[in-house]
Amino acid sequence: MTAPSSRISDRIGSIAESATLAVDAKAKAMKAAGEDVIGFGAGEPDFPTPDYIVSAAIEAAQQPRFHRYSPAAGLPELRRAVAQKTTRDSGYVIDGEPLAPANVLITNGGKQAVYNTFATLLDPGDEVIVPTPFWTTYPEAIKLAGGVPVDIFAGPEQGYKVTLDQLESVLTERTKVLVFVSPSNPTGAVYSPEAVREIGRWAAEKGLWVVTDEIYEHLTYDDAEFTSIAALPELADQVVILNGVAKTYAMTGWRVGWMVGPTDIIKAASNLQSHATSNVANVSQMAALAAVEGSLEAVEKMKTAFDRRRRAIVSGLNAVEGFSCPTPEGAFYVYVDVREALGREIGGQTPQTSAELAEIILEQAKVAVVPGEAFGPSGFLRLSYALGDEDLERGLQRIQELLA
Structure with a gap:
């Protein structure tokens, strides 16, 4: 041998x-x-991390029911709260109805949401358009899933924002997904509401999935405003939102993220997670629940x-x-x-x-x-x-x- x-x-x-x-x-x-x-x-x-969130974690740690396994897709109360929060903040609805817990998978931080999403959507050779500069994990997660990241660079002269012409220039018959991030890591760029709608409609017309990372949704400045690409009705059945509590609530170490999307995608990703990690730590989930349901003060x-x-x-x-x-x-x-x-x-x-x-x-x-x-x-x-x-x-x- x-x-x-x-x-x-x-x-x-x-x-x-x-x-x-x-x-x-x-x-x-x-x-x-x-x-x-x-x-x-x-x-x-x-x-x-804000005191009221820490207090919720302490209280949860004292409850024996949180010392046990819980559903791999997340605690039902947290999935429900994230569904409600996403409909409220992102304007994402499916068939005109608010999101349900079945549209949500709670993950071990935002990175697991990224990995789960690409592993669920991609087959070997599928191409993913990745506007550049990009967060360093996107292309690695895409390649791990067998996909091919296709970079398009948007420099400072265009505000680090890609144009429709650039997107069109890299579209092929193998293109399956567009990654869309606003506000952006690493550049801090925020797309205007008009640009978000324009790119979303283009993706819908081309039959592409859109994976949108919204973890910085509450951090915009001056006259910039967060606009979710998932709010476009024509994208409702071909979009996945990535998010979590890490950045907004200073909870990087608590490791709670989520992916939100159509029920068939969430169910498949939940199956993957059941074999990879099972449930997120229950104490962290209850802390995240306090964050999501609490004030933004x-x-x-x-x-x-x-x-x-x-x-x-x-x-x-x-x-x-x-x-x-x-x-x-x-x-x-x-x-x-x-x-x-x-x-x-x-x-x-x-x-x-x-x-x-x-x-x-x-x-x-x-x-x-x-x-x-x-x-x-x-x-x-x-x-x-x-x-x-x-x-x-x-x-x-x-x-x-x-x-x-």
Whole structure:
């Protein structure tokens, strides 16, 4: 028998590490070693989870019924609450009726919702249009499902938003899914209501599924408004919404997300999850229930802080020679064009790529940022402003001094 060429399967061996988590892990390792590192890498609010949500978790932990297995698709009360919340906030209805619990699958964080969705929708060779810059997990989840990610890059000159002409240019007979994200990670771009409707109608006319990530729905600024592509009646039977509590309620560690869509898709994805992980931790689900059913007052306070930091980071980065930082309209990221900073000496080195520049900034300024290669083409940096005001100010100062 011929020995296998690798101990790791080709499928798993081909997965790229999450660049955002890798940067965050390196920054934390340097901190643990005693270095004063400031992290702009992970998209993680610095606020504690609101008290009323924590209290709900404590109460749940004391109830023996939550010490047992529960339905793989999620606690019925949470599925019902998410269905009601999605109909309310996204305007998503099917056949004119509000969503039901059967339209909802509760997942272990948003990433499992992403994986479940593509695994359920795709057959080998199916193509998925992925507007770029993209969140680093989308193409990896697509490839794991046997699909083929098809990137289309929208640069800062068009507000990091793809056009219908671009979408049309990559459409083939193998195209099955369009990924649509607004507000966007990594760019903070928010599509106008008119653009959302235009793209949604195009997808419906072409018979495509739309997978829309709405996890930053409550984080928009200035005059920008969140508009769900799922609200288009013609897309009702061919759309899946991805969402969760992580970003809105500062609950990244609680690991509760969901996918919402037609009942046949949700049932199939639930079957997959029953074999992969079974139910999400019940205590976390009850915390998520308190979040979804509760007031957005705490969220508005966090949003006020994010807005203040947004303005500060845009101003600070635009003061750096060779940096051009558009003002984001949503989420809590800036996506900086650093192409004019490449090719010149910085800290005794001459970076040719944004990955090399990010490495220099980390090693010499002790500031962690994520290079554009994680999200698409080189020449950009993503910085999260979901960190404390003092750290943000110190980090900007270090970057400015290094690139002066």
